[in-house]
Amino acid sequence: MMQPRTETELEAELRAIGAARYHHLHPFHALLHEGKLSKEQVQAWALNRYVYQSRIPIKDASLIARCEDKDLRRIWRQRLIDHDGMAPGEGGIERWLKLTDDLGLRREAVTTMRLALPATRFAVDAYVAFVRERSLLEAVASSLTELFSPDIIRTRMAGMLASYPFVSKETLAYFEARTSEAPRDADFALAYVKRNAKTRELQELVLEALRFKCGVLWAQLDALYYAYVSPGDPPPGTFLSKRS
Amino acid sequence: MMQPRTETELEAELRAIGAARYHHLHPFHALLHEGKLSKEQVQAWALNRYVYQSRIPIKDASLIARCEDKDLRRIWRQRLIDHDGMAPGEGGIERWLKLTDDLGLRREAVTTMRLALPATRFAVDAYVAFVRERSLLEAVASSLTELFSPDIIRTRMAGMLASYPFVSKETLAYFEARTSEAPRDADFALAYVKRNAKTRELQELVLEALRFKCGVLWAQLDALYYAYVSPGDPPPGTFLSKRS
Numbered sequence A, B: 001m002m003q004p005r006t007e008t009e010l011e012a013e014l015r016a017i018g019a020a021r022y023h024h025l026h027p028f029h030a031l032l033h034e035g036k037l038s039k040e041q042v043q044a045w046a047l048n049r050y051v052y053q054s055r056i057p058i059k060d061a062s063l064i065a066r067c068e069d070k071d072l073r074r075i076w077r078q079r080l081i082d083h084d085g086m087a088p089g090e091g092g093i094e095r096w097l098k099l100t101d102d103l104g105l106r107r108e109a110v111t112t113m114r115l116a117l118p119a120t121r122f123a124v125d126a127y128v129a130f131v132r133e134r135s136l137l138e139a140v141a142s143s144l145t146e147l148f149s150p151d152i153i154r155t156r157m158a159g160m161l162a163s164y165p166f167v168s169k170e171t172l173a174y175f176e177a178r179t180s181e182a183p184r185d186a187d188f189a190l191a192y193v194k195r196n197a198k199t200r201e202l203q204e205l206v207l208e209a210l211r212f213k214c215g216v217l218w219a220q221l222d223a224l225y226y227a228y229v230s231p232g233d234p235p236p237g238t239f240l241s242k243r244s
Helices: A007-021 A027-033 A039-065 A070-084 A092-102 A107-111 A118-133 A136-163 A173-196 A200-228 B007-021 B027-033 B039-065 B070-084 B092-102 B107-111 B118-133 B136-141 B144-163 B173-196 B200-228
Strands: none
Touching: A007 A136, A007 A173, A007 A200, A027 A039, A027 A136, A027 A200, A039 A070, A039 A092, A039 A107, A039 A118, A039 A136, A039 A200, A039 B039, A039 B070, A070 A092, A070 A173, A070 B039, A070 B070, A092 A107, A092 A173, A118 A136, A118 A200, A136 A173, A136 A200, B007 B144, B007 B173, B007 B200, B027 B039, B027 B144, B027 B200, B039 B070, B039 B092, B039 B107, B039 B118, B039 B136, B039 B200, B070 B092, B070 B173, B092 B107, B092 B173, B118 B136, B118 B200, B136 B173, B136 B200, B144 B173, B144 B200
């Protein structure tokens, strides 16, 4: 039987997974951040990613719903507050809708999600199912992609502001908020998995949960690239599809 | 096909269900409130009801986890706050543990739930499963027993304070908090079901959800009565059992 990793070793392996697999490496993001997308392509990204955003509080409530520890429930509840807000019109989902508004998308076209790519929904549904069905440790570990988000968010905000006339600082309010929320969440989740994954087997599950989540994010960008960049053929019934 | 009930008729039927089936009518509560129980019997009640209390935020997070409407999620989130608190040591579950502390029960004996009656756990698990598996409307409707709780709470607080030397006002802090929380929650849930149950079929589901929930509460008291009053034979392995 292999020895468990030390906490330092476990963290280093988690960070290595992020360095190799996080979606900051995806070619679609390079295009987005370098100002190489048309407005319609940026719309397609924002409209599809709304599906992911809309499921985040559902995912987080699913984690709370299976958690016996009221202290962990209370800490995780902050994520519900971040996304659903403290009052009508507040919170991360509303901030995402500010982005889609500014991109010229109709609210209804976004919030019904009926124009989103099927692959987006499958990836997002797989994430929610993972959090519902796997162990609490794996559910927490699957949130660890937040460890890697501050860098990509800074790159994205600077790149999009510089490149797209239809994007203002207000348009990107969602990302501004995430620059403080994500590190707090990631630090907590990292400490949790280091404290709770004390056998080699549990550590493997933690690492695999992070790889899984990197796949959830990556697959969404593959689908966007295929549909809206190259070859650029959105499935029937989806945003901008020429098939009816 | 029968006409839908008016909102007034629906509310009247819901209130009639409460009048006939809510657990304020249960003989165990009469004994509890009239000071006719021994300290050990009151302990058995508090220890078993902890199982129910501990599952309330899990039930509420389960409802949030299946809710597409962020406004409903935000409003329902208040119930998580009420039970899990804003900081360590706060919230309804901690207040319930203050009750079990004051009754002389060891924390560990309560929170592990290993001494609780199997029937308690089955009833509580059935409630959580109902909220997870039925429609959102039925899940909301199953909370409507709160409509009937202010009266029983007032009776309970007055009766327990007058009857049991081991009970102080501080012991009953949980119920004091519920006197303001429960009406707010019940008013919201009642308005929600009146607004959303607009067909006869949906109205039947709402009424049945409330009957179901009354059964969840009633069954817990039946089990307590059998185990701790008459014949007074707790199942093997449970609190005060003489069977090993």
